[in-house]
Amino acid sequence: MPNLVRRIVRRASPKVVTAVVLAVALTVISVAAGSGPALAQSDAGFRDWLTARVWPDARAQGVSQATFAAATAGLSPDWKLPDLGKPGQPPKINWQSEFSAPGRYLSEDKIAPLVSIGRAQMKQWASVLAAIEKRYGVPKEIVVAIWGRESAFGRAAIPKSAIRTLATQAYAGTRRDLFYPELIAALKILEGDHIPLAEMKSSIAGALGQPQFLPSKYLAYAVDFDGDGRRDIWQSVPDTLASIANYLKQHGWQSGRHWGHEARVPDTVNCAVEGPEQPYPLTDWTKAGVTRADGAALPGSGGDKRHLMMPAGRLGPAFIVSWNFYVLKEYNESDLYALFVGHVSDRLSGAPPIAGKWNTVAGFRRGDVRAMQERLVAKGYDVGGADGLVGFKTRTAIGLWQRQNGLAPTCFPDAGLIGAIR
Structure with a gap:
């Protein structure tokens, strides 16, 4: 002033x-x-x-x-920002945008560089990360994976x-x-x-600093970990990393529990039992023949509740996840984001790439998906909102419709299925 x-x-x-x-x-x-x-x-x-x-x-x-x-x-x-509409008029969404297959989000060319740089960052900030993990109970690999995904370890332009x-x-x-x-x-x-x-x-979306907190999240969860009297998520790496860990802890992160594992899910298991609203004891998944991707038994005690997560239905890899997966979704509500962070954290610890293959899904647009969702809603299915995005409720609704119409459930749309759901 x-x-x-x-x-x-x-x-x-x-x-x-x-x-x-x-x-x-x-x-x-x-x-x-x-x-x-x-x-x-x-x-x-x-x-x-x-x-x-x-x-x-x-x-x-x-x-x-x-x-x-x-x-x-x-x-x-700033009229150069994306996603602007005319003041006083309803917002516009580009329903003509091509539908994007989930596998693109998790491609190895996006993951491998973060893993390589992330390992170096973990060595550089080892003592800080150890203190943060001790205080908040969130694994250092998870914290570093989010840091890398949000701001390329503070290197991305803001x-x-x-x-x-x-x-x-x-x-x-x-x-x-x-x-x-x-x-x-x-x-x-x-x-x-x-x-x-x-x-x-x-950022262009109004997210602040290296953790990319919206302002309300900064006020609620940012912390001063370096002790200089400021919660500086722009320049201070200790404040940035501790703020990420505090956010997850305050949203219910369960210390000592892994986020999840890639799994082999037999065709006899209906893909429509996916999502946070359908937990089953680990013993039930084991009895159904579900194992880790390498064939080993799923870790944990028999009564532990686990969830099926299939971001591309039967057209991609499957995962058995704990509640911590859904805590990651509190940071960003996308299934793919949470999976990306969880997988990068595993890779930082030496785990291999995702074993399952992502099928190519193309030939339709976001507006086609929305129209399909509207038809499913008219038939009484819960798709979680007709927004042209394929969240777990839409995948579940597709699987239920397929099963009730004598089709093998895939729980994911393709051009033929969109045309068939009428």
Whole structure:
């Protein structure tokens, strides 16, 4: 904030302060050349939105006028961000995007470099990681795997102004309801003097620092592990790693329990028994003929509850997982993300690559999947939401439909199946 404004805010009456704050908040940089009248009008709406909606909500959450003024001075929307819609209109989703097979996410060319660099990082930060594992009960390999996946061990560029990014997404993004409270949380971070405004950088999705925490997650789970009085997930590796471990612990990580194992699942086991809502004792999986991928017995005691996880149904590898797998999903709700992190953590300990093969699935689009989901819903199946994404509920619904229609369950869509479900 300019020195003059600081002096005014410090000494002026409340009415004068409010006037200065609103004036500063509405001092917006010029619309970029070539943006056209439509964006100029949207920028004007953005300024009104900051004043009329964001400021009252931020004030109610304890954000001071000085902090708000400094954070929003000269602020304009970043129209180069992805996933933006027109303000005041429903968000748009690209339903024409080609459906992506799960195997691409877990390709060896993505995993092997992280494993190689991750092992070096584990040696460099061995004493810190040992202290973190002792305090939080989360394996160091899991922590390092998340660190690598989120920010390439702190090497990935985090170039965006967090406030501008979050404000743009909260104003015009396709997920405004998600980003609006995160904008308020980011202002609270500034109010608490955790990080200077100029250093508060984020991804294009508004995620902060090396662990890629959204602001509300930073407020709740970031920790000061190096003891310098700041929770610095941008520059401090100890703070970054401990914050990741604390996040998992606070979400229910069960110390001493492995996340899961790749498995051989006989065809006699219905793939529709997948998911967190269908746990079975380890003895049941063993009686059904389920083993580890190498044929060895599944580890654990007989009464331990385990879950089937088949991210590509019968068209890819299968896994038997513990509840810790679903704790990883609390970090990122994708099945593939949790599997990626779990597998990289195993590889850091010397485990081999995934043995099962991923079948190629192509020839349809996300909109085709959504239409199939809508038809399944009309028939009474629970797909977990017709969003064009194939989560475990959609896979289970597909398997149930196939079985009830005399087909061998695959629990995953292909072009022919999408056409058959009517």
